[in-house]
Amino acid sequence: MAALRLAIVGLGKIARDQHLPAIAATEGAELVAVASRNASLEGVAHFATLEELLASDLPVDAVALCTPPQVRRAQAALALAAGKHVLLEKPPGATVSELSPLIAAAAQAGLTLFATWHSRFAPAVEPARVFLAQHRPRSVAVTWKEDVRVWHPGQGWIFEPGGLGVFDPGINALSILTAILPEPVFVTAADLAFPSNRQAPIAADLTLATPSGLPLTAAFDFRQTGEQSWDIRVETDGGMLLMSGGGARLFHDGRSLIDEPEREYPGLYRRFVGLVGAGRSEVDLAPLALVADAFLLGRRRSVDAFEG
Numbered sequence: 001m002a003a004l005r006l007a008i009v010g011l012g013k014i015a016r017d018q019h020l021p022a023i024a025a026t027e028g029a030e031l032v033a034v035a036s037r038n039a040s041l042e043g044v045a046h047f048a049t050l051e052e053l054l055a056s057d058l059p060v061d062a063v064a065l066c067t068p069p070q071v072r073r074a075q076a077a078l079a080l081a082a083g084k085h086v087l088l089e090k091p092p093g094a095t096v097s098e099l100s101p102l103i104a105a106a107a108q109a110g111l112t113l114f115a116t117w118h119s120r121f122a123p124a125v126e127p128a129r130v131f132l133a134q135h136r137p138r139s140v141a142v143t144w145k146e147d148v149r150v151w152h153p154g155q156g157w158i159f160e161p162g163g164l165g166v167f168d169p170g171i172n173a174l175s176i177l178t179a180i181l182p183e184p185v186f187v188t189a190a191d192l193a194f195p196s197n198r199q200a201p202i203a204a205d206l207t208l209a210t211p212s213g214l215p216l217t218a219a220f221d222f223r224q225t226g227e228q229s230w231d232i233r234v235e236t237d238g239g240m241l242l243m244s245g246g247g248a249r250l251f252h253d254g255r256s257l258i259d260e261p262e263r264e265y266p267g268l269y270r271r272f273v274g275l276v277g278a279g280r281s282e283v284d285l286a287p288l289a290l291v292a293d294a295f296l297l298g299r300r301r302s303v304d305a306f307e308g
Contacts, residue, residue: 003029004029004061004085004273005032005061005062006029006030006031006060006062006063007034007062007063008020008023008031008033008034008036008063008064009034009035009036009050009063009065009067009075010036010065011034011036011038011041012067012155013152015064015066018118018265019064019066019265022268022269023064023269025269026266026270028277029269029272029273032044032058032059032060033046033047034046035050035053036048050063050078054078054079054084060084061084061085062084062276063075063079063085063086064089065079065088066089067089068158069091070094070157070160070161070162072088072089072092072093073093073094073098073102076088076102076113077102080105080109080111083111084111085111085112085113085114085276086111086113087272088115090115090116090118090172090175091164091168091171091288091291092283092285094162094163095162095292096288096292099115099285099288103281103283106281110279112272112275112280112281113281113282113283114271114272114281114283115282115284115285116272117172117287118264118265118268119173119264120175120176121263121264121265121268122248122264123247123250123258123260123263124247124248124250124257124258124260128176128241128243129180131236131238131252132180132236132241135237135239136236137181137182137214137235137236138214138237139216139234139235140214140217140232141216141218141233142173142217142218142219142231143218143219143229143230143232144172144173144218144219144221144229144230144231145219145221145224146224146228146229152168159198159199159306160199163200164200164291165198165202165222166200166201166202166221167200167220167294169222169230170218170291171288171290172230173220173230173232174218174287174290175287176243176247177216177218178284178286178287178290180232181214183212183214185208185210185216185290186209186210187206187207187208187290187293187294188207188208189297190204190205190293190294190297190298190299191204191205192204192298192299193301194301194302195303196302196305197306198305198306202221202223202303203222203223203303204220204294204298205217205218205219206218206219206294230244231244239252239253240253240254247264248260248261
């Protein structure tokens with residue numbers, strides 16, 4: 001089968017750090033174009049916008065949208081209308097409701113729409129899911145704290161409406177949580193800390209539950225300095241399960257089960273190539289719905305202005 005000819009739209013930090021090396025390492029995928037107003041890649045066809053790319057005669061099978069979420073819906077709609085498969089960086093959009101028309105358009109056109117949750121491809125996620133299918137969880141505590149200045153330098157869009165603020169990394173934890181637990185999760189309360197000069201939260205504390213009453217908490221913070229924390233701790237009837245490093249490591253009662261290097265994005269692109277080959281889409285909105293519910297239920301409090 002011929003390689004899937006891919007174009008990246010938006011050549012920012014996440015595209016350079018993750019998407020480019022992942023595509024290069026994925027059998028059956030080939031980067032043929034970049035659409036970006038501010039950056040180009042030597043040896044790869046360049047267009048200033050997605051519209052220019054789609055209007056060209058360059059053969060492209062699929063686009064990977066790595067732009068901020070506020071503009072992805074319009075870009076995805078254009079790409080699908082032009083007959084291209086679409087990969088959406090997380091979060092898949094700025095709202096939950098805007099995804100349904102894209103799902104319908106992809107289905108009608110027989111195209112693949114892939115809403116990616118890269119953290120689900122971390123090495124500890126599937127082993128944790130298997131463990132929790134066999135051992136009843138009793139409580140869950142998520143601690144997801146990082147320094148926004150390190151991970152999103154100069155990216156002011158993240159604090160604009162639709163940029164999600166601290167939920168941009170926090171949604172990674174929620175994507176893992178919804179993948180490994182054996183029952184659905186919903187938000188019951190939220191406390192959201194908004195800098196006085198920003199439109200999205202810099203920290204959030206969530207209380208969640210499941211239909212069976214499993215207690216869950218999640219603490220997200222963008223102001224962490226020093227050691228960064230991406231941990232999910234699950235107390236079960238079979239002992240304590242700890243996932244750390246965003247899913248790179250897994251421990252059971254202190255004993256290491258998984259400790260592997262990051263390989264999320266290569267797994268993500270292998271999945272995309274497989275979905276296209278099978279003629280299927282994959283759009284799970286559960287993590288984004290949890291974030292939306294946190295905003296709906298959240299008590300907003302103002303904190304010090306943030307300059308980053």
